[in-house]
Amino acid sequence: MRLRSGFGLLALGAAVLAVTFLALPVVAIFGDVSPARLLEALGEEGSREALWLSLRTSVAAIALVVAVGTPAAYLLAQRRFRGRALVLTAIELPLVMPPAVAGIALLAAFGPRGIFGGVIADAGVELVFETAGVVLALVFVAAPFFLRGAIAAFEALDPRLLEAARTLGAGPFRAFATVAVPSARAGLAAGLALAWGRALGEFGATLLFAGSLQGVTQTAPLAIFADFSRPGGFVAALALSAVLIAAAAAILLTVKLLGGGAASSRGRADVPWRHTSSTALPSWPGGEP
Amino acid sequence: MSAAGLRLKACTHLRGFELNVEFEVGRGRRLALAGPSGAGKTSVLRIAAGLLRPKRGRVALGDTVWLDTAAGIDAPVEARRCGLVFQDYALFPSLSAWRNVAYGMRSRRRERRALALELLERFGAAHLADAAPASLSGGERQRVALARALAAEPSALLLDEPLSALDSATRGGALHELHALLGELDVPVLLVTHSYDEAAVLADELAVIDRGRIVQRGGAAEISTRPASAFVANFAGAAVLRGEASPERGLTLVRLAGGGELRSTDAAAGPVAVSVFPWEVSLQREHAVTGDSMLNRLPGVVSSLTPVGNRVRVALETPQPLAAEVTSRSVEALGLRPGSRVVAAWKATATRLIPLS
Numbered sequence: 001m002r003l004r005s006g007f008g009l010l011a012l013g014a015a016v017l018a019v020t021f022l023a024l025p026v027v028a029i030f031g032d033v034s035p036a037r038l039l040e041a042l043g044e045e046g047s048r049e050a051l052w053l054s055l056r057t058s059v060a061a062i063a064l065v066v067a068v069g070t071p072a073a074y075l076l077a078q079r080r081f082r083g084r085a086l087v088l089t090a091i092e093l094p095l096v097m098p099p100a101v102a103g104i105a106l107l108a109a110f111g112p113r114g115i116f117g118g119v120i121a122d123a124g125v126e127l128v129f130e131t132a133g134v135v136l137a138l139v140f141v142a143a144p145f146f147l148r149g150a151i152a153a154f155e156a157l158d159p160r161l162l163e164a165a166r167t168l169g170a171g172p173f174r175a176f177a178t179v180a181v182p183s184a185r186a187g188l189a190a191g192l193a194l195a196w197g198r199a200l201g202e203f204g205a206t207l208l209f210a211g212s213l214q215g216v217t218q219t220a221p222l223a224i225f226a227d228f229s230r231p232g233g234f235v236a237a238l239a240l241s242a243v244l245i246a247a248a249a250a251i252l253l254t255v256k257l258l259g260g261g262a263a264s265s266r267g268r269a270d271v272p273w274r275h276t277s278s279t280a281l282p283s284w285p286g287g288e289p
Numbered sequence: 290m291s292a293a294g295l296r297l298k299a300c301t302h303l304r305g306f307e308l309n310v311e312f313e314v315g316r317g318r319r320l321a322l323a324g325p326s327g328a329g330k331t332s333v334l335r336i337a338a339g340l341l342r343p344k345r346g347r348v349a350l351g352d353t354v355w356l357d358t359a360a361g362i363d364a365p366v367e368a369r370r371c372g373l374v375f376q377d378y379a380l381f382p383s384l385s386a387w388r389n390v391a392y393g394m395r396s397r398r399r400e401r402r403a404l405a406l407e408l409l410e411r412f413g414a415a416h417l418a419d420a421a422p423a424s425l426s427g428g429e430r431q432r433v434a435l436a437r438a439l440a441a442e443p444s445a446l447l448l449d450e451p452l453s454a455l456d457s458a459t460r461g462g463a464l465h466e467l468h469a470l471l472g473e474l475d476v477p478v479l480l481v482t483h484s485y486d487e488a489a490v491l492a493d494e495l496a497v498i499d500r501g502r503i504v505q506r507g508g509a510a511e512i513s514t515r516p517a518s519a520f521v522a523n524f525a526g527a528a529v530l531r532g533e534a535s536p537e538r539g540l541t542l543v544r545l546a547g548g549g550e551l552r553s554t555d556a557a558a559g560p561v562a563v564s565v566f567p568w569e570v571s572l573q574r575e576h577a578v579t580g581d582s583m584l585n586r587l588p589g590v591v592s593s594l595t596p597v598g599n600r601v602r603v604a605l606e607t608p609q610p611l612a613a614e615v616t617s618r619s620v621e622a623l624g625l626r627p628g629s630r631v632v633a634a635w636k637a638t639a640t641r642l643i644p645l646s
Contacts, residue, residue, distance in 0.1 A: 055429075087610055125587050127497055137540065158379065160375050160377070160379040161339075161382075162382060163340050163366070163375075163379070164373070164375060164379040164380075164381070165392070166339075166340070166365075166366035166394030166438070167338055167340075167366055167369075167370070167371055167372065167373040167393075167438075167439075167441075168367075168370075168392050168441045169367050169370055169393050169395070169441055170392070170393075171365075171367050178392075179381055179383075182381075182383035182384070183381065183382055183383050205549075225458070
């Protein structure tokens with residue numbers, strides 16, 4: 001696209017506006033808090049506990065989501081059946097659900113007076129006001145992000161790759177594990193990063209379903225809100241926010257780099273004679289001949 | 290028929306027509322299913338490999354029944370172990386070339402790299418062992434795909450348009466490499482192609498398939514000289530002769546196996562397949578006085594006359610069977626009938642050479 005055209009300038013303006021608006025608040029957090037204060041905030045018992053809890057619960061939730069979600073997404077991507085659109089919509093519903101509603105829904109299903117409350121209590125499992133409840137809430141809100149990405153990645157897979165694996169003696173599981181997953185890894189990693197990011201930031205569903213008990217269910221976002229609500233706690237909230245942002249950014253980058261598709265969120269199918277996104281030439285606006 | 294031959298009989302509905310085929314390929318034999326695009330060729334390969342289940346059918350390798358819809362037998366793809374080389378090769382993008390080759394190996398894990406390198410070496414592709422499939426050219430992909438299929442010690446080799454993903458410059462070389470390779474295998478080979486020349490060079494036997502049915506089966510010469518229908522005549526273009534080429538004063542001289550000489554404007558040396566379209570070949574009476582520009586003349590005896598629309602396909606007993614296509618009017622004018630002695634003549638410029646070494 002030529003920048004000198006009217007539309008080129010308009011698009012450039014829109015791009016600058018979008019990037020500035022999204023980056024500015026993030027930069028402001030780091031600008032507002034001195035590194036010394038940051039370290040000091042991290043030294044506080046409550047903050048450390050909240051961060052550690054966030055890490056533990058989000059890792060557990062993501063592990064569950066990936067372990068169950070990957071084969072589930074593979075099946076949903078491969079099979080065409082009646083009511084498939086309905087199933088896909090049901091999976092995506094938590095994405096557009098307000099977090100508070102998600103919390104209410106979880107209580108209605110798994111709370112002490114919920115549909116499965118009796119069964120869960122009989123099994124001797126405590127969810128409400130327990131760390132396990134946090135994990136459950138995180139799984140509920142984060143899973144759709146991973147599933148969506150994974151289904152799209154598996155759908156983009158060339159079915160002949162799986163057929164080739166089968167003719168070479170691989171059973172369905174080996175074809176899935178050694179061909180489908182590695183071939184779709186960029187899309188899977190992108191979905192994983194989004195889901196993990198969502199789990200780290202989860203607030204509403206956790207608060208309603210598991211409460212905000214320091215050291216048990218008070219994750220970093222809940223601790224930030226607690227700090228923010230207490231007089232003079234804004235700086236502490238700011239410091240914890242900065243750490244959370246840094247952690248989220250690190251996760252996003254690491255996962256994407258491991259996935260091998262730094263900028264691509266789509267699964268890469270084996271398309272000969274076409275460059276994959278990572279090998280495409282950089283195109284700087286106006287720099288093209 | 291040797292014990293481990295591949296027998297296939299299938300009947301199923303494809304887009305817009307019924308597929309109904311039956312054939313067998315012996316061990317070490319090569320059958321080409323040749324026909325236009327959309328004739329159902331690839332579906333036959335998929336049925337053999339187990340990737341497509343026909344409505345009714347039976348597939349067996351020797352005494353092992355892979356599919357018998359009547360008896361409810363349907364062996365899974367991985368149990369059949371057909372080496373299937375896909376049209377676009379379907380290399381695993383996340384694995385390097387040698388790991389692609391090693392994928393289906395049955396040998397012990399630590400021996401696999403050495404074995405893969407050995408196979409790649411045989412295909413002249415050992416230097417590509419660590420390359421990613423995305424970085425390979427079409428010809429290189431083809432070699433890796435063939436090596437991968439063979440590394441799995443397949444019970445049968447199935448090739449889907451093995452040369453169609455290659456550009457025309459690469460195709461000639463790949464054709465003769467494939468020809469040499471297929472000659473060494475002792476499993477049944479079933480290949481699918483829309484190119485009659487490829488089929489004639491690569492296979493011992495051809496089955497011409499049109500809209501789901503095998504309309505004629507036989508050797509390349511037989512099909513070219515005695516087409517069963519106008520469709521086969523149009524599809525089965527060139528007669529393919531074998532010979533030994535050597536350069537001669539700006540042209541190429543080909544000494545045909547069994548006797549006779551030809552000249553071609555194509556450059557080649559060593560064993561070649563010569564392809565001549567029947568409609569390029571004109572017929573003259575023996576001892577006719579000629580003064581034309583045709584360099585190639587082969588005397589022969591008319592063995593059969595097959596009307597094809599308003600033309601007649603004339604089969605000639607020359608050292609190697611040759612076909613000419615002439616008008617019915619010319620047949621009358623020359624008084625052609627089986628047993629007539631004629632001279633087949635065509636230009637060196639209409640003589641295509643396919644190197645086989």
